[in-house]
Amino acid sequence: MPLSGAGKGEGLLLCRRTPYTPAVEHRFPKFAPEMEWLQRQRLHWSELARRLREQLPQQPHAAVILGSGLGGQALPAPLWQCRYEELEGFPRSTVAGHSGELRLCRLSGIPVLLFLGRFHLYEGYRLEQVVVPVILGWLLGARAFVLTNAAGAVNPELVPGELVLVRDVLDFTLRSLPVDGEFRRHYSCCFLPRTWRRAVRECIGAQGIACVEGTYAAMLGPMYETPAEIRFLRFAGADVVGMSTVHELACAVALGCPVLVLSLVTNAASGNRAAPLTHAEVLSVARQSARQLWRCVEIAVAQMPAE
Numbered sequence: 001m002p003l004s005g006a007g008k009g010e011g012l013l014l015c016r017r018t019p020y021t022p023a024v025e026h027r028f029p030k031f032a033p034e035m036e037w038l039q040r041q042r043l044h045w046s047e048l049a050r051r052l053r054e055q056l057p058q059q060p061h062a063a064v065i066l067g068s069g070l071g072g073q074a075l076p077a078p079l080w081q082c083r084y085e086e087l088e089g090f091p092r093s094t095v096a097g098h099s100g101e102l103r104l105c106r107l108s109g110i111p112v113l114l115f116l117g118r119f120h121l122y123e124g125y126r127l128e129q130v131v132v133p134v135i136l137g138w139l140l141g142a143r144a145f146v147l148t149n150a151a152g153a154v155n156p157e158l159v160p161g162e163l164v165l166v167r168d169v170l171d172f173t174l175r176s177l178p179v180d181g182e183f184r185r186h187y188s189c190c191f192l193p194r195t196w197r198r199a200v201r202e203c204i205g206a207q208g209i210a211c212v213e214g215t216y217a218a219m220l221g222p223m224y225e226t227p228a229e230i231r232f233l234r235f236a237g238a239d240v241v242g243m244s245t246v247h248e249l250a251c252a253v254a255l256g257c258p259v260l261v262l263s264l265v266t267n268a269a270s271g272n273r274a275a276p277l278t279h280a281e282v283l284s285v286a287r288q289s290a291r292q293l294w295r296c297v298e299i300a301v302a303q304m305p306a307e
């Protein structure tokens with residue numbers, strides 16, 4: 001179902017009727033006038049959220065969006081689950097390795113929403129569809145987000161199976177959320193909180209799992225990068241490359257939520273290897289490392305900042 005094409009006047013009207021929540025008010029008091037777009041997304045999904053709230057046995061405190069092949073057997077038993085097809089108006093997962101399910105689980109004793117499968121611009125989805133899991137998660141009560149993805153190693157020191165805690169992003173999709181003004185100026189200092197990252201990194205290290213911090217570069221895809229693009233990304237400071245995550249990150253930050261991004265290195269990036277890269281290779285490494293990644297997600301949830 002297309003998003004409501006509320007015109008400018010209509011959006012403003014809706015803004016006046018539904019005030020910003022305390023979380024947004026508290027963190028970004030000056031942003032409200034620029035948040036008309038965000039407000040529209042929230043209104044659009046509010047009816048679905050209301051219906052889901054009636055079904056969920058508990059209110060989630062956080063949401064996790066899982067990337068390619070990163071679900072499967074590693075996941076805990078759900079308290080509740082449904083398929084994306086059952087959610088009216090919700091996009092469908094079209095990429096192999098994204099099963100397209102929404103679950104509620106307890107992780108480290110905390111009720112958490114799991115989105116098994118995300119939406120990409122290269123699937124033909126619009127920006128507002130790509131960020132739907134974040135909007136719906138937020139409407140259902142999630143106030144912190146963990147985003148995972150499979151990524152190629154631009155930094156030649158990274159090897160498949162290694163985990164990268166993302167400390168910064170390079171957005172080469174060149175598609176920004178239409179939330180302007182103050183938010184854009186403050187975005188870079190309020191995303192990917194350092195204290196949460198550090199706490200997670202220490203706990204991961206204590207469990208003997210190798211994990212480094214790095215910069216994630218987002219490309220539009222769906223083709224993997226050319227060798228020249230990888231050389232360029234390395235020169236620009238990227239450690240890993242993928243085709244997702246940055247818009248979900250921006251949306252969660254705009255909603256006033258802390259975000260932790262975990263990239264699983266599934267392959268050497270296309271400029272750093274002899275054989276051509278395939279999605280099957282990405283999925284195979286992702287599946288082998290799913291248990292380890294899942295352990296890190298649990299740690300991330302256990303360490304998430306209090307509201």
Ligand code: HPA
Nearest residue numbers: 150151152241242243269
């Ligand atoms: N490039 C882009 N996206 C990816 C890659 C890659 O090498 N690996 C997994 N997702």
